[in-house]
Amino acid sequence: MLDKMVSRELKILALETINNAGSGHSGSVLSCGDILYTLYTRHLLSNGTKSMNRDRFVLSNGHACAGLYSILAGLQYFDIEELKLFRKYNGRLTGHPEIDVPGIDAATGPLGQGVANAVGMAIAESIMSQRFNLNHHTYCMVGDGCLQEGVAMEALSIAGLYKLNKFILLYDKNDVTLDGKLSDSSSDNMVRKFIAMNFNVIECNGHNIRMIDEAIARAKQSKDKPSVIIFHTIIGKDTDIAGSNKSHGKVYSAQEIDKLRKYYKINSPVMGLSEQAKERLLSLRAKITQKFEERVQNFNNFIKNDEKIEKLYLKFINNDFKFKIRSNKKDMSTREANNIVLNDIAKTQENLLVLSADLSSSTKVKINDSNNYSAKNRLGKNIAVGIREHAMGAIANGIALHGGFVVTCSTFLTFSNYMMPAIRMAGIMNLPVLFAFSHSSVYETPDGVTHIPVEQLDQLRIIPNMTVVRPCCLNECAAAYETFFKRKRPMCLSLSRGDLPGYPIYENMDKGAYLMTNNKAEINIMASGSEVSIAMQVKDILKGKLIANVISVPSLEIFDEQTKAYKNKILNKPIFVIESSTCVKYLKYTTEDKIFNVCDFGVSGDEINLKKHFGYDANIIAEKILKIIKK
């Protein structure tokens, strides 16, 4: 009964937090409040830091965050006063959760993403559990909306496939969405659907703390299946608009909140908690802390018991490994080059994980001498996720959030579109995830328009915090990995399908753009990836008529960060650009007429014809350049 009262106080606190902000989502605070309360006071072992041993929790229905914030404040993860800054400019308690807040393990908001993040965390745990005896659960709260999203459905299938028994989905089933009743937009039998995906399914009243407690305890016992607890709840519970979608984005007035306070028979101060509640929360937190510290102690004992294990663990945590950039003259595609670099790194770096959406045979993004990760083989480094690009990206984010791994995932460049929301979330959280995309030029495949990337490279480049690297050879590929390890930020790699000439190691290779030739030139040609070799041909064709330098541009974003002096050194001549993309970002450096880009969809055909069709034929380009210069 005491807990019921405390949970009610916290719900009132959340409603007042929303009222104070002037906007927010009260409905789900009232539907999932008791579940969050029970989880945080009885099960979720954490100390609010980023400790590797903590249980993870992802609020995939991020809009319910006011409820979570109030509990975190009540448990003194941060000062209760901070709730007054909810949704305010410069406050940490943003409208949807972000990871700089103690107790928040993933930024959420776009529905479904959090589910896949949590699956990624559970995969990470399963591996570290096998290697280092790490032992924690990953909880994820979802609403009805999250489970309509394809990315969630993809991720849950993967959780079932890999028997992630420490993954526990807390499903706040209030049967209402923003626009109306859930039955207006869904008739799925969710119990059956979860069973079909190999879940341990538990149903429970989501407003009874004792029952919630028992359900979570049962879920924790699952041995070879992930669990879902379907909590039957009421949106906007105990208010006049209980059970209605009107409560979804409702800001309850002080009067309405007061009415609820009276109905609950509680006397907490406005935007505060009663002394009794504070005391109860403190004592519950103390218990959690004690259990958590025991877990950490056990873990430390295990690790420190074996020097080899300790050394390996520190390597996992610190990622302090090396690899060598090697010069190469052999013709090869950059997807092959990437495979070489990746496998070179994998030799010393055992925490490399490679996710593939069923195209690893073609992207060549895989660890050659490792088996697949599976329920039976947690140490496999290649993780098959099926043709589920979106979940792949969000799972990679989850693995990065968990920590302890270097994670990369791959598909064709054109299919980066399928994972765009996940790539954006990597940008938002600034996660060190490497997204590798092959088949990156318009003339590289006879597969036709749907398989030919046009706008993708630039769509990725304009995502804030994203670095896109488009290497032209093995050395640039290796340099990309050096940059990735240095920056520890999200990166997209654009790889060629076709063979390209090898180039030596150049000075300034790490500066995003650099001179490959250093003539007293009349023009400079910027190019990246496969088009660098075209630019080199153009330069040779022009010889005698016009002296050209070639600038390889592995990354516009990195080039952007260089000094003005360095940039001017390169940009002090008429600039031409050859790149298989829309090239919008190059408009900074030159005019449209000097850019050989692509703005139309691709067509089927062979490389020679496609190069002519799109104007990537060196002779055609050389001729055009001469015409423009003569003008």
Next chain:
Amino acid sequence: MLDKMVSRELKILALETINNAGSGHSGSVLSCGDILYTLYTRHLLSNGTKSMNRDRFVLSNGHACAGLYSILAGLQYFDIEELKLFRKYNGRLTGHPEIDVPGIDAATGPLGQGVANAVGMAIAESIMSQRFNLNHHTYCMVGDGCLQEGVAMEALSIAGLYKLNKFILLYDKNDVTLDGKLSDSSSDNMVRKFIAMNFNVIECNGHNIRMIDEAIARAKQSKDKPSVIIFHTIIGKDTDIAGSNKSHGKVYSAQEIDKLRKYYKINSPVMGLSEQAKERLLSLRAKITQKFEERVQNFNNFIKNDEKIEKLYLKFINNDFKFKIRSNKKDMSTREANNIVLNDIAKTQENLLVLSADLSSSTKVKINDSNNYSAKNRLGKNIAVGIREHAMGAIANGIALHGGFVVTCSTFLTFSNYMMPAIRMAGIMNLPVLFAFSHSSVYETPDGVTHIPVEQLDQLRIIPNMTVVRPCCLNECAAAYETFFKRKRPMCLSLSRGDLPGYPIYENMDKGAYLMTNNKAEINIMASGSEVSIAMQVKDILKGKLIANVISVPSLEIFDEQTKAYKNKILNKPIFVIESSTCVKYLKYTTEDKIFNVCDFGVSGDEINLKKHFGYDANIIAEKILKIIKK
């Protein structure tokens, strides 16, 4: 037995077509060939034209197209000689199907899309069936890969919800994907999963024409559920690598094909068919044609029997409706303006369909006086798809492919990322779909980083064939719809959440960019959407110090199409740009220092603070402009 032989000849023909192309996907040709054969020779009523009465067929596993092409050629939808141009430059028979080929109802390739397209077609049929007694089935072939994709899972839930009983999914379950066994990446119980989504589930041997025939006949009888026929098949059947993923992208050699020909005991010529097969196919086609013509006749009789119905039907088909652009001085958001225009159009245009991913209360993209579409009310014009943005986009594409409707769908601009692959497909097929996105400026919501669009506007603008329109007022909104109806091509609409001043009707409003003021100015300020009113403020603040004109830019793509003379008239002064986007496409018109764009992720806060944070405060901008001009 004769059909078995003919089907085998067609499979051989497909393998030879792939061999001739030098690339392609033979494995699935051999696994789904008999299913396609049975469907096309016994069930699919069509004459290869775009007739409204034809059964629709979508090959969602588009890579299996060589098998489909060979059947279409055999049935003389096009000349068999054309198979020699498969995957060749300038050929119609591209690596994945495109809609300019007779018999192809949707371009496919990116897995999962086709499923949602087909669901869209079935929704369209259900409405036209109610209104006009239209009566056809929509078939969709999928492989295991399609059913891993989230977009397919989303769409199938919707098919179950809306009891689309004329939707028949033909599932070529060969249990193999490109990278390996299906069991490596999926452990879902598909029968249970389909039952959970309210499907009529039929299982069948996918290599027995009689059984396939019966299974399809049974599916056609379903009264209140969509059907899935799970065909158990063998990839690469009857070859040395049958059942292996090695057959997926395999090009069988002439020798291997010959071996199979001998094993099949058939004597068809290379890249051809035996006389017996040709004859059989002709007679089967004749039967199909007869049934199809009967159906058309029945439909025409029904339509012509009632003058009112005929008139309405012609209106549906021709989309020749009118609405009035009305001047407006009242402050309103463009999401409200869009609602007004949309509902104005809806008064005379009964074939308007509005899909919403559960945000219609907020985007205001809805027909105010219409109920929701449902299994019980096929005439509802608002179609709830749940929080399934990706399927929404692909279903909208399917409705547009079906014909007879004007279709629009909506969510927040930032979530356009979720539907990017569908938007791209609309671009590829040049479909008249209106994608409406609200909450389009960085300072419009306290919801935080995940809900604030930054890169989305430009990500959409660089998709080939896409027109992005960002109206600043009611009149520009109305003009956008005029443009949409004229162009009959895909369009994205970017709408404001907050109130904006009303502006009168201007000359050249349809030219993508036009002068809103016409002073003898020293500078011109380009702006769009919500930022037009900021530009107007800036102009006023500058008065006395610097004379500025304001150019409203509802669409860069439309402006791009104007004459040089018109463009020069606008661009003949120093150009400044104010727009809540990365503004990369504006780099064509001016230099970076004169652009007030946004390149970082958003933060939570109120409008005033956010405007200051991102530099969209009129005073700050005016000051900066003066500084730049003085330099």
